[in-house]
Amino acid sequence: xxxxxxxxxxxxxxxxxxxxxxxxxxxxxxxxxxxxxxxxxxxxxxxxxxxxxxxxxxxxxxxxxxxxxxxxxxxxxxxxxxxxxxxxxxxxxxxxxxxxxxxxxxxxxxxxxxxxxxxxxxxxxxxxxxxxxxxxxxxxxxxxxxxxxxx
Amino acid sequence: xxxxxxxxxxxxxxxxxxxxxxxxxxxxxxxxxxxxxxxxxxxxxxxxxxxxxxxxxxxxxxxxxxxxxxxxxxxxxxxxxxxxxxxxxxxxxxxxxxxxxxxxxxxxxxxxxxxxxxxxxxxxxxxxxxxxxxxxxxxxxxxxxxxxxxxxxxxxxxxxxxxxxxxxxxxxxxxxxxxxxxxxxxxxxxxx
Numbered sequence: 001x002x003x004x005x006x007x008x009x010x011x012x013x014x015x016x017x018x019x020x021x022x023x024x025x026x027x028x029x030x031x032x033x034x035x036x037x038x039x040x041x042x043x044x045x046x047x048x049x050x051x052x053x054x055x056x057x058x059x060x061x062x063x064x065x066x067x068x069x070x071x072x073x074x075x076x077x078x079x080x081x082x083x084x085x086x087x088x089x090x091x092x093x094x095x096x097x098x099x100x101x102x103x104x105x106x107x108x109x110x111x112x113x114x115x116x117x118x119x120x121x122x123x124x125x126x127x128x129x130x131x132x133x134x135x136x137x138x139x140x141x142x143x144x145x146x147x148x149x150x151x
Numbered sequence: 152x153x154x155x156x157x158x159x160x161x162x163x164x165x166x167x168x169x170x171x172x173x174x175x176x177x178x179x180x181x182x183x184x185x186x187x188x189x190x191x192x193x194x195x196x197x198x199x200x201x202x203x204x205x206x207x208x209x210x211x212x213x214x215x216x217x218x219x220x221x222x223x224x225x226x227x228x229x230x231x232x233x234x235x236x237x238x239x240x241x242x243x244x245x246x247x248x249x250x251x252x253x254x255x256x257x258x259x260x261x262x263x264x265x266x267x268x269x270x271x272x273x274x275x276x277x278x279x280x281x282x283x284x285x286x287x288x289x290x291x292x293x294x295x296x297x298x299x300x301x302x303x304x305x306x307x308x309x310x311x312x313x314x315x316x317x318x319x320x321x322x323x324x325x326x327x328x329x330x331x332x333x334x335x336x337x338x339x340x341x342x343x
Contacts, residue, residue, distance in 0.1 A: 005157035006193055008224060016153045016226060019200065039187035042254035043197050043228075050237065079235050082152065083301075085336075089343050092335040093235055093303050 010074070013052035013082045014060060020044045051084035054118040063116045070102065070109060084117050085110065152230050155200055156193050159222045160184075161207075166215045177205060177221055185225060189325040191309045194229030195255060228255060230304045230328065237299045237340070245281055250300060250330070257324040260302060264331035266338060285338070298341045302330035 024034035025044040036044070047053065060081060067077055072095065079094045088106050091098055098106055160181075168176040178199055185196045206220040230236060238250035238258055247265065250258040266285045285292040294300070306329045313323060332338045 001161075002159040003156065003190075003193065004159050004222065008155040008157045011153040011155060011226065013152060016197070019198070019226070037182065037186055039254060040198055046253040075231060075233065083235055083237070087343070089336045093301075093337055 010078060012060065012078060013047050013050055014055040014057075016043070017047040017052050018057075020047070051082065051117070051119075055081075059117055063113065066112050066116065067109075070105060080113060081117070084113060084119065086114055086119070152228060152234065152236065153197065154194070154227050154229055155224050156190075156227050157203070157222065157224050159220065162219050162221050163214075163216045164219060169217075173205065174202065177202060177219060181221070181223060189309070190227070191325075194227040194307075195326060196225050197228050197254070198226040200224040200226050230307060232304055232306060234304045235301055235337070236304065236330075237301050239299055240294065243281055243283060243294065248283065248294070248300075250302065255326075255328075257326060258302070258328045258330055260330050260332055264305065264329070264333055266333050285342075292338075292342055294339055298339050300332070300339050301337050302332050303334060303337055305329045305331045 020036065020040060020043065023036055025036050025041065026034070027048065063081065064077065067080070072080075076095050080091075083090065083094065085091045085094060088098075088110060091106055091110060095101070102109065162177065162180055162184075164176055164180060168179070171179070181199050181202075186198070187196065189195050201224055203222040203224065206222075208217050208219055210217050236252070236258075238252050240248060241251040241256060242249040245262075247262045248260040249256070250260065252258070265283060283294045285294070308327050308329070309325060310323075310327065312325070336343055
């Protein structure tokens with residue numbers, strides 16, 4: 001066996017989940033018929049409970065575009081897509097020296113992440129219903145301002 | 152967490168697979184060879200992503216099987232140092248914690264990488280396990296097995312295969328991840 005290229009590209013959790021789904025993985029009892037091995041199902045079960053389960057290709061592309069102005073390292077963007085931080089304290093271990101490099105920008109980054117990427121199921125269940133109302137209003141304002149700047 | 156790796160391998164296709172279309176037969180062989188196995192310095196193989204090229208098909212003298220040189224890409228699980236991963240608590244003892252991802256269990260948080268200061272208390276329910284508690288500003292935060300724990304990868308090591316193992320020791324772990332909880336935002340999700 002020869003290793004031609006040890007690192008032929010990093011994959012986000014969403015891409016692996018998408019790949020497994022396209023081969024037929026699912027949560028319901030049809031899994032015995034799908035051509036997926038048991039070990040692959042364990043990976044699928046883990047990913048479906050993480051933040052990757054409701055992401056889409058478009059939302060990730062949008063996030064990549066908007067992250068360009070923050071000058072983040074590739075590993076940091078990968079971490080953000082996989083974890084979907086919802087508060088500054090969650091950003092802290094992801095971005096090195098976040099206060100020095102970004103200062104106020106951290107709040108903008110968090111807001112952008114929470115509006116572009118859908119929240120994972122666990123975050124939605126833990127009493128986020130009260131905040132959801134505010135976020136919906138914020139969504140409306142964000143998209144309105146985005147369209148205004150495009151025009 | 153996941154990477155693609157390009158591998159070339161010379162594969163022997165057993166004769167009983169000759170009635171299948173070539174792609175499927177080769178994919179099946181590759182899966183039985185690589186899936187759920189650890190390749191040193193590459194990580195744990197999760198899945199065959201695609202097959203780039205199939206070469207050969209020679210039958211060597213004295214052999215009933217045909218040999219192919221296949222180039223393909225594998226999805227490997229190999230977290231990089233500094234990555235943040237959410238996992239579930241599997242065991243907790245005096246040496247530290249052991250976390251599990253469902254498909255990968257050998258994640259260890261040694262004592263010196265736990266949030267500082269903390270102490271452990273014997274678990275009232277389970278005699279062989281202890282509960283780790285973080286003392287922060289006179290408040291106690293226990294690490295119980297209820298919610299997911301976020302940790303940062305410190306190192307990934309591939310211990311060499313031991314020649315002899317004493318009986319009743321832990322089964323050999325070809326890939327071990329050392330993690331740290333000693334930072335803001337790490338630890339059980341409910342703390343933050």
